[in-house]
Amino acid sequence: MASIEIFGQDGHVLIDQNYKNLILLEKFKGSFDGGGGVVRGGTYTVSRSAYPGTTPVLAISSTFLTALRRFTRNGNDYTWVIACEAAGRLSSADFYIFNVPNAIPSADGILQIFNSGGELVFDSSLDYCKVQGMLSASTGQSNTLAVPVGGEYAYVVTIPPYIYSVTNFLIMNFTGVVMQSGSVRSASFDYSVQGYPAQPPFLSGRINWAAKFLIIDVANI
Incomplete structure (x- = not known):
């Protein structure tokens, strides 16, 4: 049993020494263009390197329709090509990259939880992925x-x-x-x-x- 366990109202364990969740690594804006011969819609490309042995997650928030056109991986390098509808051409969207790193970075949060091996598993100052x-x-x-x-x-x-x-x-x-x-x-x-x-x-x-x-x-x- 973990030395500390945090329960939700339904009685399920929310956080213990085995806790893992996607952490926000980066938030940025990207503008869709009409390059590459695109005649209807627009395109924006995101390329990032990931921690070895992990897979990053890309999320998008926009006021126009977007969708994944192409995804490629080369070793620890990941590329997403995102398409948008005509209304989004030359407009920007918010992009978020999440990952579960091999070692949780300390953000000096008020609440930090460590496992029995002394490794940080939770920091209250990190931005975690919250499913809606x-x-x-x-x-x-x-x-x-x-x-x-x-x-x-x-x-x-x-x-x-x-x-x-x-x-x-x-x-x-x-x-x-x-x-x-x-x-x-x-x-x-x-x-x-x-x-x-x-x-x-x-x-x-x-x-x-x-x-x-x-x-x-x-x-x-």
């Missing part, structure tokens, strides 16, 4: 998750449902996520790139018919 709920999404449909009015929320990036076709354009219809007052909504948007010299028969298809987006509370971080 789950938003379901599917191709061609709009879904909504109600959230408290006045809060600040973001969604964790995952592979979205989308439809694509390739001619002399790459045309993609993503199901993305947007933050609204009192709700987080998923809906479809068009994104297209010119300069694809495809020849008949042209390609088309549907990827990932449905998905679930983790919605997190990012107020005061």
Whole structure:
């Protein structure tokens, strides 16, 4: 048994010496542009290195629809290419990167909890990932998750449902996520790139018919 355990109102252990949670590593703004031949929508690329043996999590908060277009990993280097609807072109969104580091950094919080090996497992001054709920999404449909009015929320990036076709354009219809007052909504948007010299028969298809987006509370971080 841990030397200290913190329980919630439901009687479940919230924090003990085995506690692990995603920690905010970075918050920043990014502006979507129309480079790379994009003719409808916009693109923003995030590239970061991670702690060895860990996987970072990217979350986005925006007032326009966004979705993951491409994700790549090379060793400990991660790259997310994010697409947005036409209304977001030349506009900015808030980005958050979370991770569970191999060693929890001390932030000199009022409350710190250590395990039996003397390792820090919790610091009250760190910004932890706080889950608000789950938003379901599917191709061609709009879904909504109600959230408290006045809060600040973001969604964790995952592979979205989308439809694509390739001619002399790459045309993609993503199901993305947007933050609204009192709700987080998923809906479809068009994104297209010119300069694809495809020849008949042209390609088309549907990827990932449905998905679930983790919605997190990012107020005061």
